[in-house]
Amino acid sequence: MIEIYTDGACSGNPGSGGWAAIVIGNGPKRALHGKESVTTTNNRMELLAVIKGLEDVPEGSNVTIFSDSKYVVDTMTRNWKRKANNDLWSRLDAEVAKRNVLWEWVRGHQGNKFNEEADTLAFSEAQGKSLTHLNKSGKAQMVDVGDKIETQRLAIARGSVLMNRETLVLIKSNSIEKGDVLSVAKVAGVMSAKKTVDLIPLCHAIKLDQVSLEMELNEQKNAVDIIATAKTTAKTGVEMEALTAVSVAALTIYDMCKAVDRKMRIDGVRLIKKTGGKSGDFLNED
DSSP states (O other): OEEEEEEEEEETTTEEEEEEEEEESSSSOEEEEEEEEEEEOHHHHHHHHHHHHHHTSOTTOEEEEEESOHHHHHHHHHOOOOOSOHHHHHHHHHHHHTSEEEEEEOOTTSSOHHHHHHHHHHHHHHTTOOOTTBOTTSOBOOOOOTTOOOEEEEEEEEEEEEOOHHHHHHHHTTOOTTOOHHHHHHHHHHHHHHTHHHHSTTOOOOOEEEEEEEEEEETTTTEEEEEEEEEEEESSOOHHHHHHHHHHHHHHHHHHHTTTOTTOEEEEEEEEEEEOSTTOOEEOOO
């Protein structure tokens, strides 16, 4: 038995809409989702979610549809009168006729993990916040940036390595046996930023204009604070390069100091600023 969990969402009702279907069985779990660029309604998105889910499974399959839409479930099981959306009802009837379909109504937001997953995806599509690195079948993809224009972009990331006070003193006095911790970590951060495309599978190769790292010995919290800045003129952002620089610099500090302090902790790696690109500027003041 194949299970399909569906949901539809609409921002405004009518407004922009999104749909999602989680398909369990007949291979690996699939998360299907999409949106309507024209003004639509919640009921239309609920219908479209079921249609798309059924289209994904072979004809002749035994299928159970799980939906929190009484509009869909009761119309199919109790013969509610169809007053609108006849184009989608016709498509749904055609798909149902090719399969053995059972219908189950589930109450929304009651902890059913697949229903919640469908709800999240549909809502994100309706809000225009879908995950760009997933295609409509829920599989990983590299985003096509071919139509974008090159703009100047900047990203700043930061993070910390928390440690014992004695370890911080050793770093400050350049007494770590492996050498100058901060200088090596800075070089590692720059090198890793240039290798981000080789480390993060779906990143684009971009030409970096600049990568710089700052290190601060924070004696109040016994930590080395790291700030990385990356700049480019490209079709896509440079956030991952900045975050990679911070992460690898932090790992380098850990590696060079682990012989004297195995309780060190890398903490708070995050993007704090970005500029440029279609999505506009971002500032994280936390």
